[in-house]
Amino acid sequence: MAVVFERPKALLDVPFHYCPGCTHGIVHRLVAEAIDELGIEGRTVGIAPVGCSVMAYDYFACDMIEAAHGRAPAVATGVKRSDPDNLIVFTYQGDGDLASIGTAETVHAAARNENITIIFINNAIYGMTGGQMAPTSLPGQVTQTSPYGRDPKACGYPVKICEMLAQLEGPEYLERVTVNSVAHVRAAKKAIKKAFQNQIDGKGFSLIEVLSSCPTNWGMTPKKAMEWIDEKMIPYYPLGVYKDRSAGIGPGLGGKEDK
Amino acid sequence: MAKVTFRTDECKGCGLCIDACPKGILKLSEETINKKGHHPAECADPDACVGCASCALMCPDCIITVER
Numbered sequence: 001m002a003v004v005f006e007r008p009k010a011l012l013d014v015p016f017h018y019c020p021g022c023t024h025g026i027v028h029r030l031v032a033e034a035i036d037e038l039g040i041e042g043r044t045v046g047i048a049p050v051g052c053s054v055m056a057y058d059y060f061a062c063d064m065i066e067a068a069h070g071r072a073p074a075v076a077t078g079v080k081r082s083d084p085d086n087l088i089v090f091t092y093q094g095d096g097d098l099a100s101i102g103t104a105e106t107v108h109a110a111a112r113n114e115n116i117t118i119i120f121i122n123n124a125i126y127g128m129t130g131g132q133m134a135p136t137s138l139p140g141q142v143t144q145t146s147p148y149g150r151d152p153k154a155c156g157y158p159v160k161i162c163e164m165l166a167q168l169e170g171p172e173y174l175e176r177v178t179v180n181s182v183a184h185v186r187a188a189k190k191a192i193k194k195a196f197q198n199q200i201d202g203k204g205f206s207l208i209e210v211l212s213s214c215p216t217n218w219g220m221t222p223k224k225a226m227e228w229i230d231e232k233m234i235p236y237y238p239l240g241v242y243k244d245r246s247a248g249i250g251p252g253l254g255g256k257e258d259k
Numbered sequence: 260m261a262k263v264t265f266r267t268d269e270c271k272g273c274g275l276c277i278d279a280c281p282k283g284i285l286k287l288s289e290e291t292i293n294k295k296g297h298h299p300a301e302c303a304d305p306d307a308c309v310g311c312a313s314c315a316l317m318c319p320d321c322i323i324t325v326e327r
């Protein structure tokens with residue numbers, strides 16, 4: 001018998017600290033598989049965020065740097081520009097990190113078409129700090145700081161990162177995926193690998209938004225949380241390619257997936 | 260012929276592998292409690308495993324190995 005599935009090499013043999021059923025672990029694995037398959041571990045630098053995945057630096061076999069909250073794209077920019085032809089640089093960021101305190105860094109890295117790869121974990125909540133409302137929390141979503149449900153009149157509307165960044169001329173590639181089923185995990189893997197390949201090819205800024213679960217702070221079983229992604233998140237945050245400049249997809253570019 | 264193996268001590272008993280298995284042969288152990296205090300996943304009918312690795316694709320802790 002041959003091994004058809006095993007732990008990727010780019011993932012260290014360290015148990016994750018994540019809660020049972022949290023999809024951070026699935027996405028970590030997909031990133032590590034992409035690094036393995038592209039053979040880039042020795043020249044890859046990952047930038048960890050502040051949030052539940054703050055300890056991502058303990059899990060990946062490549063070099064890792066911890067950035068101040070939301071500043072991962074700025075750190076990634078510096079690292080990448082120090083050795084642009086050799087280094088492969090990715091950030092791994094939550095929605096509180098990337099879409100709230102780090103919005104400016106996100107937008108400007110995209111506008112500059114910085115040649116980096118961003119893995120964006122949208123779980124519609126601040127996981128690490130105990131389940132406060134995030135900019136991505138859905139209207140009506142109950143969180144620690146919106147006990148009666150998010151009221152857009154008081155708290156505004158969710159920030160749709162892919163849709164927003166697609167308006168910029170800068171970015172090369174923007175796709176929203178999820179990991180709540182086998183088919184979705186396979187599609188997410190393909191997108192993440194492409195986001196790294198784009199950087200290798202010098203194409204520029206690639207961001208993959210992954211609709212993720214936080215069973216603990218959503219107050220659901222892992223299974224129910226996966227269903228909630230289908231029922232609530234995907235209708236609000238449609239999956240798909242929002243921009244792929246090389247393929248001519250995106251606002252102003254036309255293409256079959258013009259949104 | 261196929262074989263699914265779990266690193267039992269690292270299982271958190273989330274059950275996502277159970278829902279992913281098209282053969283419905285995975286379950287949480289009723290007798291065992293692992294070091295972490297969870298009932299770990301196990302295969303109830305090893306002969307029925309087809310080696311599709313669906314369970315491993317959904318495992319958030321990457322503790323499943325599949326051979327075929």
Ligand SMILES: Cc1ncc(C[n+]2csc(CCOP(=O)(O)OP(=O)(O)O)c2C)c(N)n1
Nearest residue numbers: 050051052069094095096097125126127128
């Ligand atoms: C400058 C600063 N402000 C606030 C915090 C508190 N804090 C830690 S994690 C976090 C939000 C994390 O949420 P998210 O990025 O969505 O990650 P998740 O835990 O959901 O994966 C906040 C506000 C901090 N550590 N530093």
Ligand code: SF4
Nearest residue numbers: 018019022052127214
């Ligand atoms: S609090 Fe939420 S995001 Fe953080 S590890 Fe637990 S399930 Fe995952």
Ligand SMILES: [Mg+2]
Nearest residue numbers: 094095125127
């Ligand atoms: Mg979050």
